[in-house]
Amino acid sequence: MNDAIITASALVKEYGRGAARVEALRGIDLQIPRGSFTCIVGPSGHGKSTLMHLLGGLDHPTGGTVTVDGEEIFRFGNRRLAALRARKIGFVFQFFNLLQSLSAAENVEAALMLAGAPEARQKERAAELLATVGLAEKAGARPGQLSGGQQQRVAIARALANDPPLLLMDEPTGNLDSAAEAEVMEVLEGLNRQGKTIILVTHSAEIAARATHLVRVRDGRIEDPPPLQMAS
Template sequence: MSEAGARDWGIVKGEIMTETIIKTENLHKTYTSGAVKTHALRGVSLEIPRGSFTCIVGPSGHGKSTLMHLIGGLDRPSDGTVHIDGTELSGLGNRELAAVRAKRIGFVFQFFNLLQSLTAQENVEVAMMLAGVPEKDQAERARALLAQVGLAEKCAARPSELSGGQQQRVAIARALANSPDILLMDEPTGNLDSAAEAEVLELLFSLHRQGKTIVIVTHNNDIARQAQQVIRVSDGVISD
């Protein structure tokens, strides 16, 4: 596929990881718009080990994003359960759920989802405010994270002044704002050219080596080939 895929990112296959950090049981999600019901998920049970690199693959429209949203507590299932680090999300009220999301999970989306009127640094700081990082620490920590993703010089830039790859790296810095154990990435390189994709993947794999649990939806076969676990979603269920 892309040049990026030809690299070896240093994932150790076959490494023994026993502790489960994400677990779903019999997840269902039905969307209702007017008279139309869409059964996006129809009973998904999975386990993801702590520190692993897991790919979710499957055709467009078959429920991958829905699954990511439920795992990350961005939406609630119609039926079934999600456990994050032993906490069952359905047992949480909206405020508690928001707190788990802010502190334990970092999200990265295909279209970056940065706030256009804010600088790179402010975009990262916003995530810290939500998780209650003391205000006096926010600016320094945001600058350190932007430096970590190779954007030390771009703290004051707005998204419109950055390339796609740079915007996605700001989004990754934002996802790291509260030191989450889990990074959920929904086609993070789907909107990037191959050079920018390579930069972003390099960063992702270095985060994996630092111990983050990475769950990534991707159409890049090279990433899937190197992942420790590949989950195939087809028509709202796990196939294989």
Template sequence: MSDAIIRTENLTKEYGRGATLTRALRGVDLEIPRGSFTCIVGPSGHGKSTLMHLIGALDRPSGGSVHIDGQEIAGLGEKALAALRAEKIGFVFQFFNLLQNLTARENIETALMLAGVGEARQRQRADELLALVQLAEKADAKPGQLSGGQQQRVAIARALANDPPVLLMDEPTGNLDSSAEAEVMAVLEELNRQGKTVILVTHSGEIAARANHLVRVRDGLLEGP
């Protein structure tokens, strides 16, 4: 048996009905290996983001199944689903979504508080995470004082608050210049070397070429290699 941290079987997602019915995914069988650096690629509007939302338990499928770290999620209630997301998956999106009035450290401390980390441990853990993404010296800077690449690295540190095994990212370098993109990719590759499963939705062929596992989506289906 393969050691897939995320697995789907005959996964479908439909929106609307009748004349407005859209089949965003049309029977996707997918395995994402534990510890892989996976890129999900494909043209706009062909199902990449839908697939990301389903494997991240942010949405429910119309049919088929999703297994996250061995657990089938279809029967989970909203509370249990939220707990599973918090434990297993750290999310990073194209827009950093940092709280502008808080420092880098405070942004991470807020996530740690929501994750149930005790107050005495929050600052220490936040500083550890900032060091992990090579931003220890920016702990007291607010987002407006950081470059785009630095803000995204703070967002990655925040996503690591619960030490999830999976980082799931939607175009995390889409708003960055080439220098900032290189900063973020270096952090992600190091996290992957340390054992994190990194799953990245991207339009960039250059980024996709750095993956060791590639998923191609077209017309709601997976394409072969």
């Protein structure tokens, strides 16, 4: 049985027109297995982040389809697409995008508030998620009082607010030193063991070596070997 959580078919993304037209993606066919830890790797400017944004419905393709958990997402209007992202996908980026005036707990609670969770549940769930990422004791700290690795772990807790089955991450350790990177990777591998599907864009060979599956992108195409080769 095919148990892909994401399937992309003939995915094309172009920017500009005429002589200024740029083909960022050139007919991507891809399946992401449910429960996998997939790294998207390749040179800068060859389409990795563009691919991730399309897989998560953050941008629209020029052509092709993306199916997330059985739903072809680009058939949806903007409101329904946003609702699907809120239910099924958590996003984490290189820059933490935390609200500096709020504590770690309040940053997580804000995501729960936007999802319509009752106030009492917001506080309870935020405490649970900060404990999951190893920051229970930092709940009251503001971002400026946290290290880079700790801030990224708060961002991961925020992405988990609605318990999505899928986490999409664009260079989440790109601004971190090796010790902070190790902290974040330990959290991500723990989440993957619990059943979360993780898709992570990275330039790091060390991180890619820890993935269960690799997708190599070059010149807007999936590069051989096959995109779902098991990492050694």
